[in-house]
Amino acid sequence: MNFDFVLYLVINTAIILAISPLFVSLIKKVKAWTQGRSGPSVFQTYFTLIKLLKKEVIYSPNSSRIMRVTPLVTLAAILVAALFVPLVFVPEPIGGIGNIILFLYLLALARFFMALAGLDAGSCFGGMGSSREMSISSIIEPTTIIVFAALAFVFKSLNIFDMFFLTAASGSPATPTLILIGISLFIILIVETSRIPVDNPETHLELTMIHEGMILEQSGRNLALMELSSAVKMTVLMALLINLIVPFGIATTLTFAGILIAVIAFMIKCSVLAGVIGLFESSMAKKRFFQLPSLFAMAFFFSTLIIIIEVFS
Amino acid sequence: MIEQVTIEGIIRILFVCVIITAAYIISTRNLLSVVSVYALQSLTLVCIALALYFLEGSVVLLAIAGVTFISKVIIIPYFIATIQEKIRIKRDIEFHYLSPTTSLLISMILMLVIYMALSRIVVGSPSRENLFFFGAVLGISLMLMGMMVTFSRKRAITKVLGFLSMENGVLLFGMFVTELPFIIEFLIIIDLIILVILTTILSVGIDSTLEDYHKRLHRFHLLDDSEEVI
Numbered sequence: 001m002n003f004d005f006v007l008y009l010v011i012n013t014a015i016i017l018a019i020s021p022l023f024v025s026l027i028k029k030v031k032a033w034t035q036g037r038s039g040p041s042v043f044q045t046y047f048t049l050i051k052l053l054k055k056e057v058i059y060s061p062n063s064s065r066i067m068r069v070t071p072l073v074t075l076a077a078i079l080v081a082a083l084f085v086p087l088v089f090v091p092e093p094i095g096g097i098g099n100i101i102l103f104l105y106l107l108a109l110a111r112f113f114m115a116l117a118g119l120d121a122g123s124c125f126g127g128m129g130s131s132r133e134m135s136i137s138s139i140i141e142p143t144t145i146i147v148f149a150a151l152a153f154v155f156k157s158l159n160i161f162d163m164f165f166l167t168a169a170s171g172s173p174a175t176p177t178l179i180l181i182g183i184s185l186f187i188i189l190i191v192e193t194s195r196i197p198v199d200n201p202e203t204h205l206e207l208t209m210i211h212e213g214m215i216l217e218q219s220g221r222n223l224a225l226m227e228l229s230s231a232v233k234m235t236v237l238m239a240l241l242i243n244l245i246v247p248f249g250i251a252t253t254l255t256f257a258g259i260l261i262a263v264i265a266f267m268i269k270c271s272v273l274a275g276v277i278g279l280f281e282s283s284m285a286k287k288r289f290f291q292l293p294s295l296f297a298m299a300f301f302f303s304t305l306i307i308i309i310e311v312f313s
Numbered sequence: 314m315i316e317q318v319t320i321e322g323i324i325r326i327l328f329v330c331v332i333i334t335a336a337y338i339i340s341t342r343n344l345l346s347v348v349s350v351y352a353l354q355s356l357t358l359v360c361i362a363l364a365l366y367f368l369e370g371s372v373v374l375l376a377i378a379g380v381t382f383i384s385k386v387i388i389i390p391y392f393i394a395t396i397q398e399k400i401r402i403k404r405d406i407e408f409h410y411l412s413p414t415t416s417l418l419i420s421m422i423l424m425l426v427i428y429m430a431l432s433r434i435v436v437g438s439p440s441r442e443n444l445f446f447f448g449a450v451l452g453i454s455l456m457l458m459g460m461m462v463t464f465s466r467k468r469a470i471t472k473v474l475g476f477l478s479m480e481n482g483v484l485l486f487g488m489f490v491t492e493l494p495f496i497i498e499f500l501i502i503i504d505l506i507i508l509v510i511l512t513t514i515l516s517v518g519i520d521s522t523l524e525d526y527h528k529r530l531h532r533f534h535l536l537d538d539s540e541e542v543i
């Protein structure tokens with residue numbers, strides 16, 4: 001393991017921890033604007049996290065050890081997954097880092113523990129949330145695999161680092177296949193981060209909540225970790241989409257100026273994407289649970305098409 | 314003059330737009346957006362015709378672009394939007410045989426079959442041939458996808474939209490593979506316009522006598538709140 005790579009680990013983790021809460025608030029802000037409200041400050045998520053970190057943790061008397069380790073496991077799994085997606089600087093990959101299958105299953109591990117914790121406290125809302133989350137994830141899983149398989153077919157590699165190298169080297173705006181992949185990835189981003197056509201992140205209504213239902217029993221520091229990990233997860237998926245479709249500005253060699261430019265470029269691109277997500281959410285209503293497969297089918301359709309094109313041409 | 318490679322790139326991106334609009338038309342339940350997406354699809358075809366004109370320079374393509382723009386981007390969507398306002402159907406949630414998800418999956422298989430079938434007929438190796446081959450595949454697939462919309466929806470108005478998108482497929486195929494004579498293209502478009510006018514009649518009521526039909530039209534216009542058609 002060389003020095004560059006160690007530096008990459010530090011930079012990537014620091015940046016993603018620092019900026020991910022910003023985009024959560026930014027989406028809320030955009031949604032508030034479209035509703036004609038002024039909305040909370042864009043730094044509100046930071047304030048909430050700091051407030052939660054100061055509060056004490058309360059466990060339900062029914063809960064077991066799972067409840068205590070889940071926030072740590074979730075955040076750890078997602079932070080490791082975040083290392084697989086370079087935000088601003090792409091080093092040479094080392095070991096299994098950057099492997100797309102491992103990336104998917106780290107996200108699945110976090111989700112698995114989250115669902116267990118939802119069941120663990122013994123409250124009925126948590127159980128309902130977990131059951132819904134698991135049904136959705138078992139439907140979205142084949143789609144996700146197909147989308148990532150399409151990515152692997154297009155770039156002839158299973159490693160995210162190699163893909164970013166290729167897109168950064170070509171530097172051209174999106175090719176037709178990448179546009180289709182971009183749409184599929186956008187749908188996956190929406191589903192994985194429990195946003196509007198699938199789940200409403202702002203409600204605590206028993207009939208609709210999925211993600212919120214699972215973390216309903218968390219409190220204090222643990223809740224802060226859970227919130228942070230979902231913010232990080234969203235930013236990682238956004239970064240994956242951005243660095244594949246519009247790779248301008250991403251650094252492939254380690255210089256201070258290069259990194260600085262890459263950070264600024266990334267912030268701008270990510271803010272635009274957050275705006276797009278906000279507008280997308282404002283223009284849609286939540287879908288009925290049993291209509292969700294039609295959303296996934298779209299992503300499935302596009303990525304299978306890419307595979308067909310890539311295989312036969 | 315723009316470079317040939319750039320134009321081919323643009324055409325490929327337009328192909329993607331055609332696929333996206335086709336997938337949307339086949340899977341959506343919102344009637345209002347179907348019409349605008351259909352107009353968008355036709356606009357994409359106009360752009361493809363223009364790009365092909367820059368590539369080949371035959372004037373017929375310009376004429377096709379012009380006629381398509383006037384008829385399919387402006388007149389037909391305007392007609393259908395007007396009908397929709399009158400009959401006030403907002404959503405199309407009834408399906409025959411196939412649900413939107415299934416039809417999306419089936420259309421995927423269709424595309425694969427067409428791809429394999431055509432690759433046996435058309436032999437082409439250079440990239441230019443490849444582009445035309447993709448155009449042909451997309452054209453036929455669009456045709457079949459339109460057909461699937463036509464038979465899987467219950468509402469007359471969506472059936473017509475499926476038929477219209479079928480015709481878009483024919484146009485696409487014609488642009489890329491055969492030199493469709495302009496007069497035939499023109500006749501097809503006149504047919505389409507007549508079809509849309511007929512739909513106005515069909516969707517309000519074909520089972521009535523002329524006097525009765527007249528009355529019904531009046532009812533839709535005047536007594537809006539008592540005649541809710543959903």
